[in-house]
Amino acid sequence: MTLKLYHFPNTRSLRVLWALEELGLEADIETRQMDRAKMKAPEYLALNPLGKTPVMFDGDERIVESTAIIEYLANKYADGRLARRPDDSDYGRYLQWLHFGEAGMGGYINMLIAQTAILPEEHRIPAMKVWAEKETKNCLDFIEANLGDDGYLLDEFSLADISVIYPLFLVKITKNGALMGDKTNAYFKRATAREAWKKACARVD
Ligand SMILES: N[C@@H](CCC(=O)N[C@@H](CS)C(=O)NCC(=O)O)C(=O)O
Structure with a gap:
């Protein structure tokens, strides 16, 4: 597992960081400061073509959408902890x-x-x-x-x-x-x- 998260404080990447902490998962976290101009510049667009946060990489796999990322982490790397399965009543x-x-x-x-x-x-x-x-x-x-x-x-x-x-x-x-x-x-x-x-x-x- 080689997870890399680009984290921008106070933004939706907080959901991902919070989930990583709750699930006890290791990831390479690169923290950047929110700067809309820089997020629309080629360097960041190469990471996330939407120019938004969060973006996480799992090896070569790029994932955007904070709620999708947290579900991915729980199901793929934490045995579904903090998630629910179809046969759960809730x-x-x-x-x-x-x-x-x-x-x-x-x-x-x-x-x-x-x-x-x-x-x-x-x-x-x-x-x-x-x-x-x-x-x-x-x-x-x-x-x-x-x-x-x-x-x-x-x-x-x-x-x-x-x-x-x-x-x-x-x-x-x-x-x-x-x-x-x-x-x-x-x-x-x-x-x-x-x-x-x-x-x-x-x-x-
Ligand atoms: N639905 C997306 C929303 C992503 C999003 O809009 N992120 C905001 C920060 S919380 C952003 O990057 N804004 C910069 C911009 O829109 O220029 C998700 O949950 O990941």
Whole structure:
């Protein structure tokens, strides 16, 4: 196994780093600072033609899409730990949350971040901000309604949490945390108290 991850702090490569830590897998981690211009330059495009993060290599095999990468790691190198199999009773919910964190929620979160943090004020569109907040809140309410007073999305911590916690992290760091319900806030605190999350976040250079 020769895993190489290009990690950009605070971006979706955090999901991959977190999964590597949780699963106890070794990888060569090259940390770079987020710089959109450099990510669209030939040197980085040769690594990831999308000019996005994350990208991971397993030998000659290149994989993009953070939630696909974490499932690949668990199933290929960790005997399916933190994943679920078709005959598990929570397999459907596992897949739902694993995909919801990115496919269901990622686009709205990106829009919210663009309209509240990334775009210069003069490029923001008030109607888009309202729409992004409304759709993000809809996603957050769905999470809130499915959480108990303790524990995780499934009976035990899983890749589904690694997927869903990342957009919650974005909601928090862009100061949109008021959109999150009490159970979701407690869930976020619980998950980010894990040693593996802390180690992944500490990797900044
Ligand atoms: N669905 C992709 C999204 C990748 C993505 O959009 N990454 C962001 C950072 S979190 C990025 O690279 N942005 C740079 C850009 O769009 O220029 C995944 O989950 O890997």
